[in-house]
Amino acid sequence: MNRGFTLIEVLVSLVILSLITVISSSILQSSLDIERTVSQRLHSARALNFSSIIVKRDIRQAINVPLRDNYGNFLNGVMIGSDIDNKILFNTRIKSISNETSPIKRIEYILEEGTFKRKQFYSANPYNIDEYFDTELISDVSRMNIEFLHERQWHPKWPINSNTEKKIPTLIRFEFEKNGKEYTWIIEPNIDYVF
Secondary structure, eight states, X not given: OOOOOOHHHHHHHHHHHHHHHHHHHHHHHHHHHHHHHHHHHHHHHHHHHHHHHHHHHHHHTEEOXXXXXXTXXXXXXXXXXXXXXXXXXXXXXXXXXXXXXXXXXXXXXXXXXXXEEEEEESSSSOSSTTOEEEEEEEOSEEEEEEEEEETXXXXXXXXXXXXGTTBOOSEEEEEEEETTEEEEEEEOOOSOSBO
């Protein structure tokens, strides 16, 4: 006696197979979405970590010498920063490949159009202030505050007055918001505070 599958058995097996396929594809899609989200967060965390390392390195290697403008005139400070302008300017020591150039370079950190940038000039006292190369450190920044600690009080600009023009702040705080999340970096310059 040759016995095959009945139509009902074939239909039931097709329904079961399609349910298994739908459930499996749903699980696969959700795991791919989770992997993509985790990968994006990991990339963002790495970028923020890398940016914080660069900022900390520059500030910890800051040189406590007066800044000059492009005409060689002294500016009022060894470090100049403002929360209103969202920028900070100072000289720092950067390792150079060549021993023929000075390792001291001017660095400016600035928030421009939602992007936190690092501008490195070719010398400590650049003749042309438009000659630099910049690096975009953090994009999509919706808000940033830069503050300077002096005598246990935070200030929105540096130098505060003529007495602090030849000083480096005790701490520098960067607070910013990116994609709805708030971040705070507090950096100690790690050098003598008076020129």
